[in-house]
Amino acid sequence: MAPSLLANLDSAQEITKFVINEGHGVKGLADMGIQTLPKQFIQPPRERIATSKLASQLFIPVIDMSNSNEQKVVDMMVDAAQMWGFFQIINHGIPTEVFENVKSATQRFFELPAEEKRKYLKEYSASNCVRFGTSFTPHEEKAFEWKDYLSLFYVSEDEAAALWPPACRDEALEFLRMSESVIRRLLEALMKGLNVKEIDREKELMLMGSKRINLNYYPICPNPELTIGVGRHSDVSTLTILLQDHIGGLYVRKQDDDTWIHVPPIPGALVINIGDALQIMSNGRYKSVEHRVVANESKNRVSVPIFVNPRPNDVIGPLQEVLDSGEKPMYKKVLYSDYVKHFFRKAHDGKETVEFAKI
Numbered sequence: 001m002a003p004s005l006l007a008n009l010d011s012a013q014e015i016t017k018f019v020i021n022e023g024h025g026v027k028g029l030a031d032m033g034i035q036t037l038p039k040q041f042i043q044p045p046r047e048r049i050a051t052s053k054l055a056s057q058l059f060i061p062v063i064d065m066s067n068s069n070e071q072k073v074v075d076m077m078v079d080a081a082q083m084w085g086f087f088q089i090i091n092h093g094i095p096t097e098v099f100e101n102v103k104s105a106t107q108r109f110f111e112l113p114a115e116e117k118r119k120y121l122k123e124y125s126a127s128n129c130v131r132f133g134t135s136f137t138p139h140e141e142k143a144f145e146w147k148d149y150l151s152l153f154y155v156s157e158d159e160a161a162a163l164w165p166p167a168c169r170d171e172a173l174e175f176l177r178m179s180e181s182v183i184r185r186l187l188e189a190l191m192k193g194l195n196v197k198e199i200d201r202e203k204e205l206m207l208m209g210s211k212r213i214n215l216n217y218y219p220i221c222p223n224p225e226l227t228i229g230v231g232r233h234s235d236v237s238t239l240t241i242l243l244q245d246h247i248g249g250l251y252v253r254k255q256d257d258d259t260w261i262h263v264p265p266i267p268g269a270l271v272i273n274i275g276d277a278l279q280i281m282s283n284g285r286y287k288s289v290e291h292r293v294v295a296n297e298s299k300n301r302v303s304v305p306i307f308v309n310p311r312p313n314d315v316i317g318p319l320q321e322v323l324d325s326g327e328k329p330m331y332k333k334v335l336y337s338d339y340v341k342h343f344f345r346k347a348h349d350g351k352e353t354v355e356f357a358k359i
């Protein structure tokens with residue numbers, strides 16, 4: 001398409017302007033049929049996924065949630081949170097239609113013309129809670145990531161109705177609503193493993209008082225071996241619930257090791273991972289594990305994570321119930337919004353963020 005436009009994008013500056021500032025995103029480059037990866041997307045070797053580092057014989061657990069309060073199931077979740085930081089859940093009660101709808105809505109939003117999507121760039125968005133972008137923190141990054149996203153911070157139904165893009169608003173809200181009881185059941189199980197008998201209102205708000213839903217789009221990429229879809233990071237959430245499509249490409253780091261485990265797409269399943277906030281609250285018992293996404297040469301991929309978070313004004317630290325056993329706290333108390341700001345001030349850098357809270 002449009003060879004003249006392609007010819008105009010011959011300087012690094014022009015590509016950055018086109019992708020980042022004008023809101024074409026990496027999808028705009030993919031749609032033009034570029035054959036070679038622009039150099040600002042070339043990642044240093046350490047950030048790419050080397051095939052020699054893949055652990056082909058390992059899998060993260062798949063947990064059947066049909067009877068999620070049975071001790072056996074609770075134990076599986078607690079073990080997975082400690083061992084892997086990641087697991088998948090099936091029979092969680094969310095109808096697959098909800099998943100199909102939010103995936104289609106994601107597709108629909110990213111297929112909008114750049115002029116439409118541009119309205120939600122940081123510079124133009126009517127709300128701080130609605131943000132369209134490319135890569136992660138382009139102004140801080142040495143190399144960009146091959147990903148476009150729409151990030152929606154949930155404040156209220158009214159605000160969402162007024163400010164979220166109509167192309168995907170209802171479907172994103174439906175997924176949020178339907179995930180509510182799954183989140184509660186997951187947190188109930190995980191709290192049992194920390195000696196927290198009951199989640200009172202105050203604790204509930206600290207664990208799940210705010211939510212962000214992201215619609216991620218990873219377009220077809222020339223030279224995927226030279227770049228990355230999402231770089232090494234751990235999430236800053238309490239926990240993350242991720243819907244991925246059938247393409248695959250999410251890799252999780254094996255603890256204390258530099259090998260990476262693929263998270264295979266399972267129809268109808270959700271991927272659950274522990275975030276930094278819960279690692280801190282559990283005083284390191286639950287692990288917020290590094291993960292990343294590879295780019296794909298032949299297929300577009302979508303994913304929809306819901307980040308379940310403390311409220312911005314919560315002060316988080318190791319839970320008293322955990323310290324009651326006599327454990328020494330590994331983390332200090334931090335204002336959650338300070339923690340999140342620290343994360344968003346820098347490029348993805350693996351597990352560095354949590355250093356901010358270490359004693």
Ligand code: OGA
Pocket residue numbers: 214216230235242244250291292293303304305
């Ligand atoms: C994220 C993330 C994984 C994926 O958005 O934090 O890790 O599969 N996404 O898109």
Ligand code: NI
Pocket residue numbers: 233234235291
């Ligand atoms: Ni993540």
